[in-house]
Amino acid sequence: ETGVTQTPRHLVMGMTNKKSLKCEQHLGHNAMYWYKQSAKKPLELMFVYNFKEQTENNSVPSRFSPECPNSSHLFLHLHTLQPEDSALYLCASSQDPGGGQGGNTIYFGEGSWLTVV
Amino acid sequence: AQTVTQSQPEMSVQEAETVTLSCTYDTSESDYYLFWYKQPPSRQMILVIRQEAYKQQNATENRFSVNFQKAAKSFSLKISDSQLGDAAMYFCAYRSAGDNDMRFGAGTRLTVKP
Numbered sequence: 001e002t003g004v005t006q007t008p009r010h011l012v013m014g015m016t017n018k019k020s021l022k023c024e025q026h027l028g029h030n031a032m033y034w035y036k037q038s039a040k041k042p043l044e045l046m047f048v049y050n051f052k053e054q055t056e057n058n059s060v061p062s063r064f065s066p067e068c069p070n071s072s073h074l075f076l077h078l079h080t081l082q083p084e085d086s087a088l089y090l091c092a093s094s095q096d097p098g099g100g101q102g103g104n105t106i107y108f109g110e111g112s113w114l115t116v117v
Numbered sequence: 118a119q120t121v122t123q124s125q126p127e128m129s130v131q132e133a134e135t136v137t138l139s140c141t142y143d144t145s146e147s148d149y150y151l152f153w154y155k156q157p158p159s160r161q162m163i164l165v166i167r168q169e170a171y172k173q174q175n176a177t178e179n180r181f182s183v184n185f186q187k188a189a190k191s192f193s194l195k196i197s198d199s200q201l202g203d204a205a206m207y208f209c210a211y212r213s214a215g216d217n218d219m220r221f222g223a224g225t226r227l228t229v230k231p
Binding site: 031033040041042043045048050055056058088090092104105106107108109110111113 | 121150152154159160161162163164167208212214217218219220221222223224
């Protein structure tokens, strides 16, 4: 059982659709992340939230819109995506990156497979 | 910018034997953390082992141990008594203390032969 849960696990959407990925962490962490994992590419950090505030946006296109209503929940809203956006989207959480013992370990969810058709 | 390099795209090992996965990194920081994550077919990234750069002693977790060479910026993972369940993608990762981002290598696919 994972401390970070993601839904849906699989999503197929058309280029004109609007959909959302959801992530919830049960670890009491205060930082949450979205990573993108494409075939034959290293994991790419997309967004980071610390205490509900966005602290990192790695030049992600505006068709990806994150939302963090509280420290336990993170959403990724998807709108007018392209086929090249098809990938595994991983949510993760950790204690504040500046934290102490164990504060720098990131814990991942099982990912949401996104296919854009 | 920090980079993480895994030079072995694929490795294989016989069940019950030992295998070492290589990782090198590049950084000018002195305070950082290194990690090995395992990603089985289920795709969930699972932390295998973690090393603080300020600790000289190599981290060990049961059958998993690391060889951390700070001066050489090398961080290899040794898996002893390999089991079929160890088959997965293994990612080496670097994180500077207090930094949001964790940098990952490209991964090594480990096959365990019965």
